[in-house]
Amino acid sequence: xxxxxxEKARLIGTAKGPNSRWMRVDxxxxxxDHPYEAQLDHALCVxxxxxxxxxxxxxxxEISRESALELIERIKAALASGDVSHANAAACxxxxxxADLAALF
Amino acid sequence: MSYPGLVADTIKFRGHNGDTGDAYYARPTAxxxxxxxxxxxxxxxxxxxxxxxxxxLAHHGFATISPHLYFREGPGSPDxxxxxxxxxxxxxxxxxxxxxxxxxxxxxxxPNANGKVGVIGYCSGGRHAFLTAAxxxxxxxxxxxxxxxxxxxxxxxxxxxxxxxxxxxLADKIKCPILGIFGNDDENPNKDQVNRTEAVLKKLGKNYAxxxxxxxxxxxxxxxxxxxxxxxxxxxxxKVFDFFHxxxx
Numbered sequence: 001x002x003x004x005x006x007e008k009a010r011l012i013g014t015a016k017g018p019n020s021r022w023m024r025v026d027x028x029x030x031x032x033d034h035p036y037e038a039q040l041d042h043a044l045c046v047x048x049x050x051x052x053x054x055x056x057x058x059x060x061x062e063i064s065r066e067s068a069l070e071l072i073e074r075i076k077a078a079l080a081s082g083d084v085s086h087a088n089a090a091a092c093x094x095x096x097x098x099a100d101l102a103a104l105f
Numbered sequence: 106m107s108y109p110g111l112v113a114d115t116i117k118f119r120g121h122n123g124d125t126g127d128a129y130y131a132r133p134t135a136x137x138x139x140x141x142x143x144x145x146x147x148x149x150x151x152x153x154x155x156x157x158x159x160x161x162l163a164h165h166g167f168a169t170i171s172p173h174l175y176f177r178e179g180p181g182s183p184d185x186x187x188x189x190x191x192x193x194x195x196x197x198x199x200x201x202x203x204x205x206x207x208x209x210x211x212x213x214x215x216p217n218a219n220g221k222v223g224v225i226g227y228c229s230g231g232r233h234a235f236l237t238a239a240x241x242x243x244x245x246x247x248x249x250x251x252x253x254x255x256x257x258x259x260x261x262x263x264x265x266x267x268x269x270x271x272x273x274x275l276a277d278k279i280k281c282p283i284l285g286i287f288g289n290d291d292e293n294p295n296k297d298q299v300n301r302t303e304a305v306l307k308k309l310g311k312n313y314a315x316x317x318x319x320x321x322x323x324x325x326x327x328x329x330x331x332x333x334x335x336x337x338x339x340x341x342x343x344k345v346f347d348f349f350h351x352x353x354x
Contacts, residue, residue, distance in 0.1 A: 003254075003293070004148075004191065004194060004195045004263075004268075006191060006192055006194070008192075029188070029191070029192045031191065033148075034147075034148070034149060034228070034323070034324065035149075036149045036150070036152070036184040036187065036188075037184070039330070039331050040331065041322065041323070041330075041331060041332055047188045047192065049192070055189065055192065056179075056181070056185075056189065057185075058185060058188055060184075060188065
């Protein structure tokens, strides 16, 4: 489409590509347009960059629209299951601490 | 018939505000005066297909220069540089026009130049080519717009400091003949936008020819992409060469 439209997401984290070091990232530039490399007419493209470090390096993906929607769902699912398991782990840890304390006193 | 020889290389040219940047330059080696073409690259950047298209025009007799419109973003692979430019909202229209004028001046300064220069652009470059012919009407003798999107601007929010004017609103400034190549399955420009562009050119009495191709969308010349349509591309390229030979020869 050659739209110039870019959505910016603010991030906290790191990213890594093949044969590269981990880099700090603070921004994802997201757009749906003609990809550079992927053999797709249009692609959902994400450039992970660190604007605080000048934004010159990036880790990039170009994926189909269907892939993007699937990825969104899998991210949501991973966060949901992760939240549940982390909550269980915290509860178990708390119970264990209580049992330890009871044994002592 | 022997194959025509050509040479191609990356050279330095002076663009907008006298800034010096890279350009890809391909020219026929035959000892004759030749016309020139400024080739404006598409939004993804100054990539391999743009180099191929530059050589293709040289193969057909045109000294062709493709300025790297993103050279101010510094060194790096064209895709990385293009990503930085996109993140910054693209390049400013006036800067592109200045770079195209500088590229045309480079062509005219060559000893084998016949003095005539055309401009061609693909995708966003088609829009830039249209704009360049309007804002630098004395620098270009022919214009080819290959599926330039946003020549007609339907959403006022698409106008900003870098792109303050819809190119169609400057169409009256164009002095040279115009060739338009479009795919009927394209979304930008879509068929309605192409029709409206043509209507304006017709109303203004411009010398133009528009060619629309069925079963073709955006970027159907690009043999490296899934959008490639060989039959439509072959016909479209032939029309480009005929047009430039007619008006630049």
